[in-house]
Amino acid sequence: MTVRVTGDDFDVGAEIAALRADDARVGAVVSFVGTVRDLSDGRAVSGLALEHYPGMTEKALAAIVDEARARFDIHDVLVIHRIGPLSPADQIVLVAVTSAHRGDAFDACRFVMDYLKTRAPFWKKETTPAGANWVDARESDDAAAARWAR
Amino acid sequence: MTVRVTGDDFDVGAEIAALRADDARVGAVVSFVGTVRDLSDGRAVSGLALEHYPGMTEKALAAIVDEARARFDIHDVLVIHRIGPLSPADQIVLVAVTSAHRGDAFDACRFVMDYLKTRAPFWKKETTPAGANWVDARESDDAAAARWAR
């Protein structure tokens, strides 16, 4: 398991290759890349600042990955989340999961994203023509995470 | 939409970057990479040969992508599938989907894979210690595709 919170951009291809590590037990790699949109709730977004809670954020991500490993038959998980100032089209987050079969890889990748969105301590501040605003949490994200309740 | 059937390996990072094309309307990129496992139904696999039906295979993949675009709110889809001889840990297939929000990207990527597995004319022949065998279709793949029936 690798969890990384960083101000630096990441290379999706290199990260996925490192996660796979040419392990021939792996048959499926599902990845999610989140990117900065230039539109948020109908407002133009010219920039984003991402803040976290050092120490707790890394632990929260590791706990989410542990939960995914307990629920799904997967080999490995990588989570990279950027912090600091970002521009439209910049990469924000990468979640990648390897497994023998695709069903578990898809489920686990989506699970990690749904939990990350609702449980990992990150906060976005958007710059719009109306000024800089802390982004409101989305009910649709709560609903997505609730689907995994059991 | 890009559909490619090729003997050549592909660069996941470069392909995803080209699909995103720094389009700031995109907020989510979900990708699936299928790789050659060295174990199939308990038998050691030393190699794989992938065959297709030139002309029909490309049309079948394009039809699957069209169906995904009709069902889900997505921006673009990329499908690359290799043919010819492959070794354990080699990349077989890449499906990548861009969209504004992650739900549609996850659904569409999984839909394309489930349909590709059951509808796209590709055939695998495995080399095992017992010789070379055409791989049997999996009932679990039919079940996965049937989940999308409507």
Added chain:
Amino acid sequence: MTTFAPAVAADITVDLIYLARLREAFGCSSESLALPAATTVAEVIATLVARGGAYAEEFASGRGVRVAVNHEVVTTAHRVRDGDEVAFLPPVTGG
């Protein structure tokens, strides 16, 4: 003086394509087959099964062979036309 021949069903020719396991089982990747006009896919298959051996075996029910005419999957009720490419596809296993 002109003679009029009686109207008969014109013969057609189709190209049969055998893929993957079928190609190997039949030792053949494609062949041309002359048929009466309006022959159905079911009748094409019956013609092949009548050859016996690997043909009878591979087209036995439960083997899951699908038929594509000019790259589109069809039912066995589909009627083939002159020049059609009729392909026989074992269950697919890509991805």
Added chain:
Amino acid sequence: MTTFAPAVAADITVDLIYLARLREAFGCSSESLALPAATTVAEVIATLVARGGAYAEEFASGRGVRVAVNHEVVTTAHRVRDGDEVAFLPPVTGG
């Protein structure tokens, strides 16, 4: 000669951490707060709300602030201990 002081609740000190919107609203990222031992998170919040202004506003019900003690999310019934790091987290919006 030895004197015995009556047993009293020992004071504790905790570090309060305000994150994101809360840090900006309070104009403060962290502070130390002395409290009676065994104070609950609910009582810590009540202490802050009593300051009025932005504190009363941001801790109003429905704002969805969560509390983490030493990096673990806790309920308002949780009792804080000396040296705890008590963080106040607005609804998260990462990913």
